[in-house]
Amino acid sequence: MAAAFVRRHGYKVLTRNYKVTDGEIDLVCRHGDILVFVEVKTRAGSDLVRPAEAIDERKEEALRHAARRYLELLQVEDVTYRFDAVEVRLKAGEIPACTLLPNFFA
Helix, strand or coil: HHHHHHCCCCCCEEEEEEECEEEEEEEEEECCEEEEEEEEEEEECCCCCCCHHCCCCCHHHHHHHHHHHEEEEECCCCEEEEEEEEEEECCCCCCCCEEEEEEEEC
């Protein structure tokens, strides 16, 4: 669902669930000339906490680590990239709501 959502926002999904020893990236995309590492956070019910609030310092470091490994595989210097987040909220009887948070952390 998150992959379809970012596609509707002009992203091209390159890889899903890229895993390395110390981290994982849910989606690796291209948005124009920018490589985008997307973290997807989903919450169900009437939770008052935003899904993206679950991306703490430990998770951020794991994302950065996985992104470094992905960039090493590309063997291309001078790649412009950023980290985005997609929040997915699920409520019984309702259409899931997605929110795109570009450049979630610098």
